[in-house]
Amino acid sequence: MERRTFLATLPGLFAAPSLLADKQSSRFQYCMLKVGQQWSQRTRALIKLSFEVQKRCNIPIESRYATTALKDVARVNSPFLLLAGRGAVPAPTPEEAGLLRIVLGGGGVMLIDDHSPKGDDAFYKSAVAFMKKVYPEQPVPAIIPPDHAVYQSYYLLKKPRGRLNKKDYLEGWNMGKRTNVFYSHNDLLGAMEADQLGNWTHNMELGGGLRRELCFRLGINLTYYALTINYKKDRAFPPIIERRRRL
Amino acid sequence: MNLPDIQLEAIGPLWMEAAVVLVTLAVFGYSVYATRHQTPKVRVLVGVLRFLLLGLGLLLLHHPTLTRSTTAPQEKRLAVVVDRSGSMGADNDEGISRYEKAYETVARIPEDVQFDVFELDQSLSEPLGRQTRPRKLSGNKTDFHTSFSRLFSEYGDYTSVLLLSDGHDLGRLSQMSSEDTGRWLERLGAPPVNTVLIGSKLSGPEVAIHSIDAPGFSFVRAPLRIRATVIVRNLDKHETQVQLLQDDKVINIKDLVLDDQGFGTVEFEIYPEQQGEHLYSVYVPPHHLESNTENNRQQVLIDIGRDKINVLHIAGSITWDLHGLRDMFERHPLVDLTAFYIMRTRTHLQQGVDNRMIPHDEMALVPFPTEEIFDRQLFGFDVVFFHDFDAGTYFSDSYQARRLNRKIKEFVTEHRGGFVVVGGPRTAGGPSLGLTPLADILPLVPPIHRLAYDEQLYEGQLTDKGLKHPILRAYDPEFQVYSGAMQSLTVGKGADILIQDENNKPLLAVGEPGNGRVLFLNTSSSWKWRRDALAGGKTGDAYYDFWDQAIKWVIQDPALNQVRITATKTTADPLSVDMDVLLRDKSYNPAKSKDTQIIVTPLDGKSDPATLALSTDLKGAAQVRYTADRPGYYRIELAEEPWKTLSRANTVFLGGSQDELRNLDLVPETLQRLSTLSSARFAASADDFRPESLAWGKVQEKTIVETQRLKLRNWIWCLPLMILIVAIEWAVRRSSHLA
Numbered sequence: 013m014e015r016r017t018f019l020a021t022l023p024g025l026f027a028a029p030s031l032l033a034d035k036q037s038s039r040f041q042y043c044m045l046k047v048g049q050q051w052s053q054r055t056r057a058l059i060k061l062s063f064e065v066q067k068r069c070n071i072p073i074e075s076r077y078a079t080t081a082l083k084d085v086a087r088v089n090s091p092f093l094l095l096a097g098r099g100a101v102p103a104p105t106p107e108e109a110g111l112l113r114i115v116l117g118g119g120g121v122m123l124i125d126d127h128s129p130k131g132d133d134a135f136y137k138s139a140v141a142f143m144k145k146v147y148p149e150q151p152v153p154a155i156i157p158p159d160h161a162v163y164q165s166y167y168l169l170k171k172p173r174g175r176l177n178k179k180d181y182l183e184g185w186n187m188g189k190r191t192n193v194f195y196s197h198n199d200l201l202g203a204m205e206a207d208q209l210g211n212w213t214h215n216m217e218l219g220g221g222l223r224r225e226l227c228f229r230l231g232i233n234l235t236y237y238a239l240t241i242n243y244k245k246d247r248a249f250p251p252i253i254e255r256r257r258r259l
Numbered sequence: 260m261n262l263p264d265i266q267l268e269a270i271g272p273l274w275m276e277a278a279v280v281l282v283t284l285a286v287f288g289y290s291v292y293a294t295r296h297q298t299p300k301v302r303v304l305v306g307v308l309r310f311l312l313l314g315l316g317l318l319l320l321h322h323p324t325l326t327r328s329t330t331a332p333q334e335k336r337l338a339v340v341v342d343r344s345g346s347m348g349a350d351n352d353e354g355i356s357r358y359e360k361a362y363e364t365v366a367r368i369p370e371d372v373q374f375d376v377f378e379l380d381q382s383l384s385e386p387l388g389r390q391t392r393p394r395k396l397s398g399n400k401t402d403f404h405t406s407f408s409r410l411f412s413e414y415g416d417y418t419s420v421l422l423l424s425d426g427h428d429l430g431r432l433s434q435m436s437s438e439d440t441g442r443w444l445e446r447l448g449a450p451p452v453n454t455v456l457i458g459s460k461l462s463g464p465e466v467a468i469h470s471i472d473a474p475g476f477s478f479v480r481a482p483l484r485i486r487a488t489v490i491v492r493n494l495d496k497h498e499t500q501v502q503l504l505q506d507d508k509v510i511n512i513k514d515l516v517l518d519d520q521g522f523g524t525v526e527f528e529i530y531p532e533q534q535g536e537h538l539y540s541v542y543v544p545p546h547h548l549e550s551n552t553e554n555n556r557q558q559v560l561i562d563i564g565r566d567k568i569n570v571l572h573i574a575g576s577i578t579w580d581l582h583g584l585r586d587m588f589e590r591h592p593l594v595d596l597t598a599f600y601i602m603r604t605r606t607h608l609q610q611g612v613d614n615r616m617i618p619h620d621e622m623a624l625v626p627f628p629t630e631e632i633f634d635r636q637l638f639g640f641d642v643v644f645f646h647d648f649d650a651g652t653y654f655s656d657s658y659q660a661r662r663l664n665r666k667i668k669e670f671v672t673e674h675r676g677g678f679v680v681v682g683g684p685r686t687a688g689g690p691s692l693g694l695t696p697l698a699d700i701l702p703l704v705p706p707i708h709r710l711a712y713d714e715q716l717y718e719g720q721l722t723d724k725g726l727k728h729p730i731l732r733a734y735d736p737e738f739q740v741y742s743g744a745m746q747s748l749t750v751g752k753g754a755d756i757l758i759q760d761e762n763n764k765p766l767l768a769v770g771e772p773g774n775g776r777v778l779f780l781n782t783s784s785s786w787k788w789r790r791d792a793l794a795g796g797k798t799g800d801a802y803y804d805f806w807d808q809a810i811k812w813v814i815q816d817p818a819l820n821q822v823r824i825t826a827t828k829t830t831a832d833p834l835s836v837d838m839d840v841l842l843r844d845k846s847y848n849p850a851k852s853k854d855t856q857i858i859v860t861p862l863d864g865k866s867d868p869a870t871l872a873l874s875t876d877l878k879g880a881a882q883v884r885y886t887a888d889r890p891g892y893y894r895i896e897l898a899e900e901p902w903k904t905l906s907r908a909n910t911v912f913l914g915g916s917q918d919e920l921r922n923l924d925l926v927p928e929t930l931q932r933l934s935t936l937s938s939a940r941f942a943a944s945a946d947d948f949r950p951e952s953l954a955w956g957k958v959q960e961k962t963i964v965e966t967q968r969l970k971l972r973n974w975i976w977c978l979p980l981m982i983l984i985v986a987i988e989w990a991v992r993r994s995s996h997l998a
Contacts, residue, residue: 168622238582
């Protein structure tokens with residue numbers, strides 16, 4: 013290639029990633045909400061989770077995650093939203109709450125992941141207040157029962173795991189037969205966070221490799237639940253799943 | 260002339276009655292006591308007058324009514340009751356109907372016999388006078404119990420009854436014992452009920468459908484059981500088969516096994532594939548010596564409805580588009596969903612996961628049941644969705660792939676199935692559907708090689724065919740953009756493109772191969788229509804409406820047919836049918852101001868089809884009415900093309916009760932019982948009937964002809980009479996210096 017030709021194509025090469033990002037891809041993609049001060053603390057976990065989904069599942073997925081502010085949430089291409097952090101998060105404005113309600117009502121799913129250490133419930137309280145703005149009719153979250161589809165949408169799981177070991181259940185906000193918002197107390201993303209060389213960023217509070225694997229399984233199950241809703245509650249599956257759980 | 264009777268009413272309870280009498284007596288006693296200083300003559304006169312006055316007052320308090328009846332000797336009068344139910348429309352030996360034969364018999368009653376004609380079916384008509392000519396059959400069912408109860412209670416002055424019927428009864432009488440029937444006749448004071456059996460006598464070998472047990476309503480693709488009982492008389496060890504026919508086509512045959520009494524039962528199980536009224540016939544071939552072959556066939560009209568839409572949803576990849584469609588299915592009140600999603604491909608299985616094999620019992624996955632779904636259960640579904648599904652990847656070998664894909668083709672072309680393909684990256688990149696038998700039915704056919712899936716945005720444009728198509732009634736070009744599409748598709752034979760881009764790339768196409776319908780959506784991004792609409796401040800319902808209409812169209816919901824004939828019947832006039840006709844051409848454009856014809860064909864073949872002319876309005880609608888001259892099954896269809904091809908013939912039953920027509924055998928036992936229990940005569944045929952031998956009831960010497968009533972309180976002379984008594988009493992007292 014001649015030097016002039018190379019120089020002429022150079023701007024195009026730099027512009028290519030942004031063009032790809034703007035393209036309205038049909039692929040699945042995680043989207044981190046820019047809410048609170050700590051929203052970007054676990055973003056590399058999403059890259060790792062995307063990689064695992066790509067490797068293990070039949071889900072066409074983008075390896076990059078997306079980010080968005082609440083006011084732009086209706087423009088998100090793939091409405092799997094994450095709200096993560098520690099410490100109090102600000103409540104949404106009525107317009108933002110309305111937009112988020114529309115996105116969740118239109119098929120979106122949100123995971124709220126709490127990084128806070130034991131004894132610090134500022135994030136939990138502010139997250140509940142945040143969701144009260146979105147779903148005023150449901151002021152407090154409900155505990156997700158062990159037979160919920162999210163525990164059997166791909167892997168069979170007994171309890172939700174995370175980097176921490178604060179609660180052995182998920183909470184959530186339900187609309188009809190669907191759970192639109194999940195709340196993880198145990199820093200689920202923290203267990204998946206790895207640096208660019210693949211080293212785990214955070215140690216697990218309890219256990220090691222198997223427990224971290226269970227965190228990935230929960231992440232994958234949440235992804236499958238977002239896309240297939242209550243598929244595993246269809247009449248063909250419960251007897252088989254019950255039998256396997258008894259083994 | 261009789262003396263009048265007086266009727267009194269109580270003032271109130273007994274204590275009040277006693278109190279009023281005591282007060283009256285006390286007043287009278289005091290009035291007599293008050294005249295103690297007068298002469299006895301005056302005292303008696305005043306006492307009598309006061310007694311009359313008080314007595315009259317006491318009497319008036321009891322609302323006295325005078326009743327006087329005029330009586331006369333009872334006349335001999337006959338009530339002739341003619342059965343006009345549906346079964347009386349059957350032919351007699353002489354080529355006339357039983358109903359006409361009954362009136363021939365009525366005409367033989369001598370002039371000197373006073374009679375009134377009544378007709379009965381499920382109720383009794385008003386008296387028709389001396390009617391000797393047949394009127395019109397009602398076609399309703401027969402109910403002797405209800406009709407005779409009314410006759411005996413409301414028209415009790417007849418001294419004899421003559422019933423002309425074939426003995427068919429679908430009311431309470433046939434379920435009553437002889438004792439109960441006798442008590443019923445006695446309680447109602449029934450006169451002798453003479454009966455005449457109208458119809459042909461049976462003799463010799465006989466093979467007949469005795470009864471059919473079938474529901475009046477069933478559902479599409481649900482098991483429908485029709486049970487037929489056959490009776491064989493005067494034939495030893497008779498072997499035959501029973502056929503079930505629909506529209507003169509044999510759809511099932513069963514061997515008949517007879518018991519010792521000559522009865523045999525067969526049960527047919529079928530799965531109707533179309534909504535609407537279906538006429539099924541059960542037929543048993545007649546014996547070569549059999550004289551009456553009319554009872555070898557019975558028909559039953561069953562209304563086939565739809566309670567659920569059975570959807571098989573198979574997805575080749577897990578995407579937001581899958582989520583959108585599944586969410587729509589879960590919201591749809593009629594959809595009964597069976598879903599199989601490929602959550603892990605063979606590649607994942609072969610490579611393992613993260614270099615480790617996850618134990619089977621730690622996963623919620625079930626192997627894709629290819630044979631179970633495509634081989635055994637396929638025809639139980641209404642519509643099959645291939646959602647970004649690379650079907651060829653999941654069959655064990657090319658033989659199985661070809662066989663099962665051919666079965667889907669058969670499901671569509673021969674079993675009225677619906678088939679929807681949502682094209683996506685997997686459909687494009689997997690084994691081509693263009694190589695399978697499905698290529699013959701797809702409206703958009705992929706090439707025989709793997710394709711690229713172009714993820715660019717396409718703006719759809721409605722074609723002429725798409726403009727009026729019901730699937731696209733809520734089409735919104737602002738939000739229905741196509742994010743990705745398969746390339747190099749060719750349009751299938753007879754298919755219609757509804758939406759294409761500006762370069763004529765087909766985005767949505769439909770086809771009607773064979774009896775079924777197929778839809779091909781060339782993108783797996785339709786879920787964005789709803790999301791973008793919501794983000795744009797709209798409801799997003801256009802997405803649900805598109806898929807709801809698409810499902811209705813592929814399953815051939817009658818509401819979405821281009822040409823519709825809606826037949827409406829009323830109980831008030833069961834022999835008439837009102838037909839609402841809607842004519843639209845194949846592209847759903849209304850056929851404005853068109854003149855065409857409807858043919859109404861009687862399925863018993865006893866008369867020629869009737870042709871009714873109709874003219875549509877600007878919306879393509881027209882109304883027309885038809886009145887049949889006898890009960891039966893009638894086929895309604897449009898006479899001219901293209902409407903005939905675009906519509907489906909309707910079958911309706913005109914007349915009140917189908918049960919009347921199912922078994923036309925005579926039932927002399929019913930008539931015999933009525934005549935025996937009422938001490939009357941039974942004639943086994945119209946020819947055996949002798950009017951002079953009719954049994955008559957005992958004539959009463961006097962019957963009440965007229966009754967007159969007079970309420971004394973309202974009598975005009977009541978008040979003057981009281982004033983007169985008071986005046987005389989006052990005059991007596993005045994003359995005696997009492998006043």
